[in-house]
Amino acid sequence: MVQHYDALIVGGGPAGSTMARTLTQKGYRTLVVDKQTFPRDKTCAGWVTPAVLDVLDIDPQDYARNNVMQPIHRFRIGMMGQDAVENDHGSEPVSYGIRRCEFDHYLLERSGSERAEGVKFKSLERTEEGEWCLNGEYQAPLVIGAGGHFCPVASFIGEGPGSHETAVTAKEVEFEMTPEQSERCQVRGDTPELWFCRDLQGYAWVFRKGNYLNIGLGREDPDNLKNHLQDFVQGMQAEGRIPEELPSKFKGHAYLLYDHAERPLIDDGILLIGDAAGLAYTQSGEGIRPAIESAIMAAEVIESTSDYSAAALQPYADRLRERFGQKEVEKQGGLAIPEWAKMRVAAPLMKTHWFTKRVVTERWFLHEHVPTLETAS
Known part of the structure; x- marks a missing residue:
């Protein structure tokens, strides 16, 4: 028997x-469909800013009672092959480390x-009533694709994930250190480390959350990802910053940067949000804040209309552009800076406290210049 809902959300x-x-708080009957069963492992460096917690109405102290919540006060930033610069951001946390599984x-x-957990996306078909039927089991007038970079709903309404877009590919590992590893590890919990590749095509990170350590590297050119990661890990181990023995398997994932994403965001009765829409911040690759904000903006548009045609849902796409800016792929003209010039300037800048704190950390990674999302409620 087919079950009827107001909205089907693919991705939890x-x-x-x-x-x-x-x-749900507005009275809609919703169904979240995900191929995995929660709690599930999720590859992600894992940190959230106070702006994210504010819009989600999460009290850090309350959350920390049962989950990892690592306050961040400093960042250690450098370009690979150079000494790192450490910056102190004050007594109040500027971000928090979390484990995505939690x-x-x-x-x-x-x-x-x-x-509906542990349910794979198999089919999406139009019914005689003009609604959508997922897997022949769940029916609704509206389907929201929230399944990340490889979201099947994104594939359904477009040419397919990554078909003509430049994605960032990353490999990382998160594990609980032994007491001996924890004692020897030089990375501090309140001070994540960011290391930029010398060709500016990506960056690596080492992030400690209590006894958990997350190590990874992401690049826009996936061909040399394995070699870059291996060199980075060996360098960190040689300096004694991370344990010599790591879990052998680094997990891979991919995401689209907002400036480079060309995916359609809407169709009749369909919306894409979060990484499925390709909303990760261009400089840092962070996707949690854009994901949450896109969901709230989409929900407000949904609430404002009973017409779910592409034309009626267009205000959602307009709000995204207003919030995150015009994409580079949409811009015409402008002065292109040669890559050699960028690299020549980047190396000395990465040695300065001003650039690493005011630009890299506060602007690129913390987005302190972006005000908290205003909602209709």
């Missing part, structure tokens, strides 16, 4: 759970939505 990550919670489960649990 931060974007999907935020959408589910926002709509964070995503927490958000989904509190969403209040019905859930």
